[in-house]
Amino acid sequence: MESELEPVPVGALKRDVAWKHCQMFKFENRTRLKCIYCGKMFSGGGIHRIKEHLAGQKGNGPTCPRVHPDVRRIMRQSLEGSIVKSRRKQKRTEDGQRLLGPGELETVATHDEAITGLQLLSTPDTGEPLSLLAKEEEGTTSDRMIGRTGNPSPLMTSNTHPISNLTLGLPRGKDHVHMAIGRFLYDVGAPLDAVNSVYFQPMIDAIVSEGPGLRAPSYHDIRGWILKKSVEEVKSLVDQYKGTWAKTGCSILADEWTTETGRVLIHLMVYCPEGTVFLKFVDASDIVRSPDALYELLKEVVEEVGVQNVLQVITDSTEYYAIAGKRLTETFPTMYWTPCAAHCINLMLEDIGKFEWINAVLGHAKSMTRFIYNHVEVLNMMRKYTYGKDLIQPAVTRSATDFTILKNMVSLKSNLQDMVTSQEWMDCPYSKKPEGLVMIDVIYSQSFWSSCSSIVNLTEPLLRVLRMVGSEKRPAMGYIYEGMYRVKEAIKKELVEKKDYLVYWNVIDQRWNRQLPRPLQAAGFYLNPKFFYSIEGDVHNEIMSGMLDCIERLVPEIKTQDKITKELSSYKNAVGDFGRKMAIRARNTMLPAEWWSTYGGGCPNLARLAIRILNQTCSAAGFKQNQISFKQIHNITRNRLEHQRLSNLVFVQYNLRLRQRILRKNQELDAMDPISFDNIDTVEDWITEKEEMTVDNGRSDWMALDQPLANAMLAPSPNDEAYGLDAGFEDDEIFDGVKDGEENGLVNQ
Incomplete structure (x- = not known):
């Protein structure tokens, strides 16, 4: 049945927190919801049933066995908040029915709606309630403005204009709340992508769960007991x-x-x-x-x-x-x-980008995107013909961004060609400008697109390895050696002629093989059953040597080394549990460390070593930094106590962000805007006009710009684990690399 399910995008109006943790499908004109963690499909009950499923609340259906504890907690808080709201609403209705006659209810309700937008304003203490229906369980509107602690709210000031006057004219509700959030972020100068934090929605849920009257923490609270x-x-x-x-x-x-x-x-x-x-x-x-x-x-x-x-x-x-x-x-x-593997791969991409013909193609592509992304009318038209997809897709580094964008442009080639042949483009004033004519020439150029495809074929395997070493889904040690083998294999398959592909192999070997032997990576390949059992014939000496080197270095006890050497024979010949049909099937489905934990009981010493090796990463690269505290902490004139406080702040901030990378693995975020300041570091060459370009007097009003569609730039990456180029590992030339004599012949290529 699942093959007949039609995916349905979750609309912007669906604001419940649970919508981020499920997928919506249509089957036979009925809507079905699917949990993204366990895959359970629900045919009824709506989003509330999904929320109960994630919260672990039994009654209307099974609970999710795989949901993260933090998500489960958020769902429970949301359910509790809904119950509280429902009870308060019911109580207000009952109070109104008891105190007022049936004919008076409609009049009072209308009056209550009229004063809703004024409830945050400071009012003189007249001693009279605004309305009988304005009372809550905690007290009157005036009580809520004072707060549960009995202290005046920061919004109420007698000798200054109340801050809440900024909300005059705004209707109460979702827009009112969103404007308040935006105003706060703008005022403190916070990065606007702060709303993508996995801690943002839980903060809002926690505030809502407390209800009216919650007083904000003070400056000393934030830097004092809360930080502690x-x-x-x-x-x-x-x-x-x-x-x-x-x-x-x-x-x-x-x-x-x-x-x-x-x-x-x-x-x-x-x-x-x-x-x-x-x-x-x-x-x-x-x-x-x-x-x-x-x-x-x-x-x-x-x-x-x-x-x-x-x-x-x-x-x-x-x-x-x-x-x-x-x-x-x-x-x-x-x-x-x-x-660091990520650093090495990035240097390879930089070196490849310096080849004259590749640099020229990138230059033509950048001239096109600069023109498009600096003119509202052209950018809106492009997004219309690409169905909301952007050409610009920021990656982790500038070089990775260059080749990622080039690949994306190739995938949207027909869309761009449809745009410049449309009547809409012909009627556009930019179609007659010099930059517009240059763009048309590039889009019509067959040699340009042919060169782009060749570059994509050469660099995409490296990009996949770069994504793999930075992945939070699995440790990279069991995959990096195979990944680099497939990179060379793809280059050889694309260029065919030895004199052609050796030029690019030399770039890889200069940054990879010749820098330092990597026995851990070779051992990771050897111990990954998915790859090891795909080898026909003997294992290459480089791989076997790396495995033996790891045994000698990582296992200092000689007796244990000898036991591991004997157990290698059982692994090689798939003896015992290694040969079970389940184990054979699981070679391609389980993470290698989990496979050893499950089926390696007969070889305990080898299994322990395998688990330790296969659970390692290959990269030290972090993520985009926020230097919020570093400027202060390195100030020469600093107080020792404050220095310690700031060090603790960095400790908390950095670890929360590292934690966030794990929590947001399955979270869908709002689409990134490629022209935003947040991405400028990696995409500047693609969106920033050069000074010598002609001054454009046309419209440049960003408020007329169509925003990126949700997740248009977050399409799932291809499976970085399974390359699927060719089977086996029998090409000795790939293992041996570029010979010294061959390298000398490549100098002038």
């Missing part, structure tokens, strides 16, 4: 993660970035499959070029986390970190130093 309790709450979460490090192992991440003032900060984090936790940050401006100082810093963190728990330390790939990493592994011979 938040620190304790986050430390408790960190302690939960620490409890898993002994079993799954962990990776120490050193993420370096530069502030607007030129200070170099190193964020020190710990990754495990449960989640990443932020330990602290260090101002490394004076030590970032000192291998000795970096070594001492990383050594201190390893000792803090526990060397018995640490499998690797991941840092930038610069020479200074490489020297510090080598010293670190000499001091702690049971762990590895690994360069």
